[in-house]
Amino acid sequence: MTGAFLPLVNREHKVSITQQIFIGMRTAILSGTLEKGSRLSSWQDLSVQLGVSRGTVKRAYDLLKDHGFIVTKGRGGSWVSTALPVGAIETTPQARAPRGLFYDFEEGPQYFQLGVPAQDQFPSKAWHGAWRRAIAAESSRPQIYPDPRGLLSLRREVAGYLATARSYSCHPSQVFITSGFAGALGIVLGAMGFRGSRAFVEDPGFPRTRHALQQAGVETIAAPVDREGVRLPFGEEGAQLAVITPGQQAPLGMPLSATRRAEILHWANETDAWIIEDDYAGELQLSGRALPALAADDRFGRVFHIGSFSKTLNPGLRLGFLVVPLALADMFGAFVGHLAPAGSVVAQQAVQNFMSGGHFYRHLRRMKALYARRKALLVENLCREIHPGIRCEYEGALSVRLFFPRSADDVAIAAEAQRAGLGVLPLSPWYQSHGPGKGLLLGIANVRDRTVRGKCEMLSQVISSHTSG
CATH class of the missing domain: 3.90.1150.10 (Aspartate Aminotransferase, domain 1)
Incomplete structure (x- = not known):
């Protein structure tokens, strides 16, 4: 809609404002900025946004309609034509060019695709009910800024879930609701000031984690993986951080052995280093009981625990959680309040409803x-x-x-x-x-x-x- 696109209006220009609006919107349609079939703001609303008279914008819309760039549907509003006028040359702005660098995120999951939950066995009825209640609650909630750490009710549910399913006891004040794993990782890197430091990463390990660290100015050191999980090269000097998947190593699948767990926690305590535990599908251990989270064994306060709802509920939620050592809870609270507050309250409330109703377990x-x-x-x-x-x-x-x-x-x-x-x-x-x-x-x-x-x-x-x- 034109709410995301406002044609520039220059009152000093010799060309009339009506013509300026017409030319600006025609250019946006031809370039694809305003996509075919998309609905436009009403000329009444656009006149307010531009600070010009309604008649001026209406005349511009009439010109666009006469030239075949838009169609009107009575009270249904105005829409960009799906078939542009004969002779109109469509252009592609440079900002849209690198589409090939990204996945087609609007396609459904492919067969054998990693990182997505089963599409055919999701408890849709319970999920829809959780969302309906969340929307109803939001409509009656005071319109104020929410807690940047995330809804307290959801943080309590997460803390309870971790205690039950991951044997990790933490206080809700340690829990932060994030934009998935990537959001949690960014919070830790930013709040702790790891730019310029060195970090151990699993080899093999999740490529996006490695690239995220490197983009954040962290030098990555490859740590080999064997049948016991990751083996940190402790002889490497200067490493202040290790990012690991102890529950189920990604991508090879083995859990980190008890000996390695103890060694890594000891290394972090002795060298004043930190551990980011990516609890990659740790709750979905398919054989036997899942091992406790590494943070559950942390007596020194050196582990940041990160979890996500992507593989259990829906990656489209972009919802995860970060648990920080208790001594750092206030510092992280200040950081997220300024730079990384939790996202949609409705989505958080829906997940909380789903968990509190017993549906998640x-x-x-x-x-x-x-x-x-x-x-x-x-x-x-x-x-x-x-x-x-x-x-x-x-x-x-x-x-x-x-x-x-x-x-x-x-x-x-x-x-x-x-x-x-x-x-x-x-x-x-x-x-x-x-x-x-x-x-x-x-x-x-x-x-x-x-x-x-x-x-x-x-x-x-x-x-x-x-x-x-």
Whole structure:
């Protein structure tokens, strides 16, 4: 709508204001700034925003209509034409050019896509009810600034959930509601002033975490991963931070061993360093009881615990939480109050409603059983379809990993698979070291009984075309 676009009006210009509005909006339509089929502000509203008379804007709208750039629908308002006039040359502004650098975020999840929950088994009725109650509560709530740390009721629910599901006792004053994992990471890096410092990162580890640290001015040091989880190279001097996934290592899936947990906590205490615990799907351990959060074992106050609702509820929420050591709660409260306050109160209230009604715990229990079945189904079909020379690993995590010979180009294989609608990811970009493993990562959440065999056949054909011979 034009609420996001205001044509410039120059009262000193010789061209009439009506013509200026007409030209400005025509240019915006041709460039795509005002998209085809989008609704425009009424000429009455736009006149107020521009500070000109209603008649001036109405004449500009009439010109746009006469030239075929907009259509009117009576009381339904005015809209940008879906078919522009013959001879009109559409242009693409430079600001829209780098679209190829990003995913098409409006597409549904692909088969084998990582990081998204099951689309077909979500408790929609309970979820919709939680949102209806949240919207009703917001409409009757005083219109004041909310607590920048997040709704107290939700922070209490998160604290209770952590105590129950992750064996981590914390006070709601330590809990901050964030814009997902990335928002929580940014808060820690900013509040602690880590720019210019060095940090251990898992190798392999989540690429976006590594890139976020580097963009924040933090030098990353690759820490290798083995069957016990990450092994920090303690001989490296000057590291002030470690960012790790102790619950389920991302992407390889193993939990951090008790020995390694103790070693890392001891290192942080002895060297005055800090640990960021990315509790990556820690609550969705598919076999046995999930290990306690690393922060639950922290007697020194050195661990920042980060969780997210992306993999359990909906990544579109952009909702997560950060738990800080008690001694830092006031400092972080001041930081988020100035620079990173919690987001939508309605979304927070909806999640709180969902949790307080017992739906969240019930949903987790059902998803663990569902994902275990779907992983077994996927592994069975992969073992039947994939060439014996391709190693398949599936212990831990919400993924299955396929490992290729080092000569294989896993990035090219993944790109071809994605073009076929298979949302696999290449393994090599998860490595910082120069000798990365090659392979694919397959998500299990949206595997289906009726389609999994055909999808595995498609993937096998793509892999074979790149690795055979």
